[in-house]
Amino acid sequence: xxxxxxxxxxxxxxxxxxxxxxxxxxxxxxxxxxxxxxxxxxxxxxxxxxxxxxxxxxxxxxxxxxxxxxxxxxxxxxxxxxxxxxxxxxxxxxxxxxxxxxxxxxxxxxxxxxxxxxxxxxxxxxxxxxxxxxxxxxxxxxxxxxxxxxxxxx
Ligand SMILES: [Zn+2]
Numbered sequence: 001x002x003x004x005x006x007x008x009x010x011x012x013x014x015x016x017x018x019x020x021x022x023x024x025x026x027x028x029x030x031x032x033x034x035x036x037x038x039x040x041x042x043x044x045x046x047x048x049x050x051x052x053x054x055x056x057x058x059x060x061x062x063x064x065x066x067x068x069x070x071x072x073x074x075x076x077x078x079x080x081x082x083x084x085x086x087x088x089x090x091x092x093x094x095x096x097x098x099x100x101x102x103x104x105x106x107x108x109x110x111x112x113x114x115x116x117x118x119x120x121x122x123x124x125x126x127x128x129x130x131x132x133x134x135x136x137x138x139x140x141x142x143x144x145x146x147x148x149x150x151x152x153x154x
Pocket of ligand 1: 063064065066097098099100101102
């Protein structure tokens with residue numbers, strides 16, 4: 001187990017995998033035929049999931065990772081509080097998240113959070129934010145007047 005999997009105990013990993021796999025089963029991916037599910041662990045221990053939802057316009061396709069993060073925020077999770085995100089794709093390869101999702105993960109997840117990916121084998125890939133998005137664009141990069149007020153949620 002790598003240092004990035006410290007948050008992912010066997011029971012947490014099993015909960016996230018179950019949720020991500022279930023979400024992948026609901027994927028709307030008639031164009032790519034590449035279903036993806038993702039599950040996020042909140043600071044409160046809750047698990048939020050999402051799947052990819054494609055669109056005939058292609059550009060409006062929503063990734064599973066961002067769908068899961070959106071579900072967490074919609075439930076009241078504070079930006080920066082999400083601890084771990086697990087991606088599941090059916091098949092024999094654990095795929096990394098796309099660049100757009102990495103940017104959103106970095107802003108919404110805890111700075112020390114873990115991102116992982118699994119598939120139908122025992123393969124488990126794990127990344128820190130620094131590994132998969134070095135030098136991210138963060139809220140601190142915006143002029144102070146343009147920054148969102150600090151959330152008062154836990
Ligand atoms: Zn993505």
